[in-house]
Amino acid sequence: MIFINYATNLDRFAVKFWGVRGSHPTPGPQTVRFGGNTACVEVRLGERTLILDAGTGLIPLGRELVRRARRDGKPLDLVILLSHLHHDHTQGIPFFAPAYLPNARLRIYGPGTSAEGLSRVLEANQSQPTFPVGLHEMAAVKEFRSLRETDVLVLEGEQARLAGPDEAVGEETVRVRIHRSYAHPGGVYAYRLEWRGRSLVYATDTEGYVGVDRRLAAFSAGADLLIHDAQYSEAHYRGQVPGWPATQGYGHSTVEMACDLAAAAGVDRLVLFHHDPAYDDAAVAAAEAQARARFPRALAAFEGLELEVDGRGRGRLLLVPRGEAAASPLLTKGK
Ligand SMILES: [Zn+2]
Numbered sequence: 001m002i003f004i005n006y007a008t009n010l011d012r013f014a015v016k017f018w019g020v021r022g023s024h025p026t027p028g029p030q031t032v033r034f035g036g037n038t039a040c041v042e043v044r045l046g047e048r049t050l051i052l053d054a055g056t057g058l059i060p061l062g063r064e065l066v067r068r069a070r071r072d073g074k075p076l077d078l079v080i081l082l083s084h085l086h087h088d089h090t091q092g093i094p095f096f097a098p099a100y101l102p103n104a105r106l107r108i109y110g111p112g113t114s115a116e117g118l119s120r121v122l123e124a125n126q127s128q129p130t131f132p133v134g135l136h137e138m139a140a141v142k143e144f145r146s147l148r149e150t151d152v153l154v155l156e157g158e159q160a161r162l163a164g165p166d167e168a169v170g171e172e173t174v175r176v177r178i179h180r181s182y183a184h185p186g187g188v189y190a191y192r193l194e195w196r197g198r199s200l201v202y203a204t205d206t207e208g209y210v211g212v213d214r215r216l217a218a219f220s221a222g223a224d225l226l227i228h229d230a231q232y233s234e235a236h237y238r239g240q241v242p243g244w245p246a247t248q249g250y251g252h253s254t255v256e257m258a259c260d261l262a263a264a265a266g267v268d269r270l271v272l273f274h275h276d277p278a279y280d281d282a283a284v285a286a287a288e289a290q291a292r293a294r295f296p297r298a299l300a301a302f303e304g305l306e307l308e309v310d311g312r313g314r315g316r317l318l319l320v321p322r323g324e325a326a327a328s329p330l331l332t333k334g335k
Pocket residue numbers: 022023039086088089205274
């Protein structure tokens with residue numbers, strides 16, 4: 001067993017999945033194993049916390065962050081990176097407990113032509129008469145920033161700023177690169193996080209291409225961990241499942257597309273993400289099995305999954321709360 005003391009391990013690069021479902025939440029007995037909340041991934045880099053997308057998984061994460069802030073006696077300082085502004089990636093914000101704390105700081109970054117444009121879209125999501133509290137009435141100090149594909153975001157100490165693409169940064173600096181994909185309605189950003197020689201790529205809501213998405217493969221090259229859209233089975237995508245329409249062109253990938261991208265990019269570990277809301281636990285488990293036959297270090301994201309990005313070839317699983325997943329030797333140690 002690996003024991004990690006979170007309170008003192010300032011070198012940790014830990015990833016926790018709070019929402020793994022695409023499109024809309026799917027509570028119920030058929031989704032207990034993998035979970036029903038929409039997209040939200042927490043990344044802890046030393047003492048920093050970054051959040052990738054703000055689907056309904058953001059709601060339980062918010063409660064946990066408030067608990068941690070109380071325990072540590074420290075105000076929250078959070079960066080939220082939005083891949084795009086579809087509901088399943090933003091609908092947790094009105095219920096995000098830290099947003100109601102006057103001493104919390106939220107930096108909400110995402111696509112858009114201006115910071116005002118980004119905040120206007122989010123404001124519209126929670127305006128009267130659809131929600132009682134407006135975005136700007138929430139007490140936390142909020143900063144909005146629209147990012148462009150050419151931007152490189154760096155986090156240094158308490159600062160977040162844009163850097164030149166080849167600007168040298170210190171080892172303690174977190175560097176975030178952006179890839180704009182057109183393979184999703186309205187476009188979507190993939191993010192590459194780099195810190196202390198380790199890297200994670202988050203590429204949700206993107207459809208693969210014949211012969212793999214070469215730009216995304218180059219962007220993801222050599223990453224320790226790739227989190228990739230894998231919404232559909234191949235048969236579903238092709239319209240070969242009776243009663244289900246083909247989903248080609250919807251802007252989401254098959255399990256095979258995710259695996260082929262992972263192989264082309266030479267990543268160490270692949271996490272299948274954004275499960276179709278119509279897929280029950282058995283369907284997601286079947287997708288995971290298919291993926292492993294093609295890319296052995298693949299696993300399907302589930303709520304509560306934690307991974308430590310511990311350098312190439314040493315990606316470790318920290319916590320598997322569900323018995324069946326824990327039984328897999330794939331998950332318990334590096335190759
Ligand atoms: Zn989505």
